[in-house]
Amino acid sequence: MKIALLGYGKMGKVIENIALQRGHEIVLRKKSNDSFEGLEDADVAIDFSIPDAAIGNISACLNSNVPVISGTTGWLEHYHNMAQLCEEKKGAFIYGSNFSLGVNIFFELNTYLAKMMANLKQYKVSMEEVHHTQKLDAPSGTAITLAKDIINNSDYAGWAIGNPKEGDIFIDAKRVEGVPGTHTVTYNSEVDAIEIKHTAHNREGFALGAVIAAEWIIGKQGVYSMKDVLGL
Template sequence: MKIALLGYGKMGKTIEALAIQKGHTVVYKSTSTTSEGILSEANVAIEFSSPDIAIKNIAKSFEAGVPVVCGTTGWLDRYEEILKLCEQRNGSFLYASNFSVGVNLFFKLNAYAASLFEDWKEYMPAIEEVHHTQKKDAPSGTAITLAEGVLKHRNETDWVLDKQQKDKVTIKAQRIDDVKGTHTVTYASDIDTVSLKHEAHSRDGFALGAILAAEWLQNKEGVFTMEDVLFRSNS
């Protein structure tokens, strides 16, 4: 598989190293200011850049006829725009707030736990996420996905960042040097607290999941998620 790396920071370099170990080739890579290689030669683009340039990267990949796997968060207010562009170009697009297999299993556990607590309203849900100081968006896309899983089974109407508000699920975001990503979902009552936690030890899990998604996306057309990659038929 020939890969384009859109974003060549720590994640991009980790993906490159692991992709080469798996026998793939990087034929194009770009940062916000530089690029090398030919994008149109790629079988798939893996996009881990920043919210301000993700849209441009995705669009230029569609224009080059290259499927896109995107892990950049913080741009989803323009998600529908990207879906329309993908359809217009008969493209392929797979977005995930987190590509780690462990995190995606955690999403499933989170949704199941939320369903168990649905009838026990004395347990109040909250989410905490901790990331490295270079992460630009808050809360993380992973925390938002977790909140959405909780909200499907609650009377709360939305989530709120770093404060408590009636009828909202609180997400607390912290930024600490070199933390790869930790997410904790708690259900607290006056008598006890139940917690679910995922802690990333390295970037390898995110990178390997993105490569897995890129491999899966080959010869497919449309819009997909990691739910399709991990839990649905490849047909």
């Protein structure tokens, strides 16, 4: 499989190593100001860039009939436009706030727990996410996904990182040098607390999931998620 890497920072290089280990070929390593030369040779593209570049990267892939996997967060107000472009071009597109296989299992646990806790009003939910200091967006896309899944299965109306209103889920977003990503969801009451937590030890889990998604999407058409890739 020939892969175009759109974004060649720390994450792009980890993805490259895993892709090569799995027998794939890298035909484009695009940094921020590089051209898309070589994209036409790719079987699939993997975008781990920056929020300002994601829309251009995804659009270029869909317009070139190259399936694209995007793990860039911080641009989701334009997600509908990219999904619509994918449908128009009869392309293939997966966005994931987190491609780690463990995190996607964690998403399912979070949804299941939210359903169980929905009628137990004595418990108040909050979240904490901790990432490295180079992460540009806060809260993380993973934290937003977790919050949205709770909101969709409870009476909570929204989320906030500053001063939460009544009915909001408070997300405490911290930036600490060298932390790949830790997410904790806590239901707290006067008598006890229930907590679920996912801790990433390195970037390889995110990278492996992205490569697995790229392998899965070949030959498909439409807009998908990691739930489709993993059969969850």
